[in-house]
Amino acid sequence: MDRKIVSKIVKASGVSSGEMILIHFWGEDADKEIANNFMTAVADTGATPVLLQQSRSVNRDIFLTAKESCYNEQYFDLFTKFDAVLDVFAYQPVILGFEIDPDKFELYRRYMAQLFSKLMNCKRFTQIRIPTMANAEESGLDPQDYILRMEKAYDVDYAAVYEACRQAKDRFEGVDKVLLHTGKDCELSFELADRVWHIDAGDGDLPCGEIYIAPVENKTWGTVYFEAFYLDGTKYEQVLLHIANGQIRGSSHPEITAFFEKQPLENKVVCELGFGMNPNVTELCGYTVLDEKMCGTFHIAVGANNMFGGTNAALEHIDFVGHGTILVPGEQ
Structure with missing residues (x-):
């Protein structure tokens, strides 16, 4: 670097x-x-x-x-x-x-x-x-591919990223509920009352570029679709998650369902909703540190959120990144 x-x-x-x-x-x-x-x-x-x-x-x-x-x-x-x-x-x-x-x-x-x-x-x-060879090993990517992707993600106009994050955050200020549409007919609703949106534009976890919030833990409902879904070192395709009372209850893939059935309650809780804002992350690669920062993506996470305004304490925090459309009820 x-x-x-x-x-x-x-x-x-x-x-x-x-x-x-x-x-x-x-x-x-x-x-x-x-x-x-x-x-x-x-x-x-x-x-x-x-x-x-x-x-x-x-x-x-x-x-x-x-x-x-x-x-x-x-x-x-x-x-x-x-x-x-x-x-x-x-x-x-x-x-x-x-x-x-x-x-x-x-x-x-x-x-x-x-x-x-x-x-x-x-x-x-x-x-x-x-971006070192040692950190590349943890990413699961080819070392040279990792280094190139990371250096590109770091070499952004940080002021522009912050402004994009601020504008996105302003859209949701005072909004108590949002709807995430994915796939053909999937809809996931999030309750956000009394929760605060956060900006990561260089003063948190780098590479940067996201806004995120801890939704009300027991009020996320619906289904969400992922074209590609990375879990525990494995890539799955065309994945549907079923969520009720803020917890992952099942999936279209038996292996994913089995994974969550083995988890303690706190590791099944949908703990985060976020949106990527880094224009230099241009494709998903399976490395969450980069994927969740990609412009035009959303991510949800399960596990701990008590460090950014939630109430769920857990040993895990796992992010899942996808493409979709976010709607604010009543927004023109």
């Missing part, structure tokens, strides 16, 4: 002059140029960059020898001073990647939990997946 794109990302995240910004970098020294580019871009805005690197190899060595007295509250209080966090990962965060004794791993686990409890209290927390 070149410096021009990094600079665009930093500005879109909301970094401003005089702020203290933590670059929380997940990667080895071989990839540290990425962190350096973010440090430089932050400084260019007039803000102060501070680097915290999470290297798997270094963390392994540290926590093989770390004692209970290490990383006390005085250490974690250092992270209450930042205005924002740029969580930049060259590979999957948190995973240590090495086997260590259970008591040492428990110390590492507690360290991460306490660290994130402080970082999540900052005014802004932006997650940035870097």
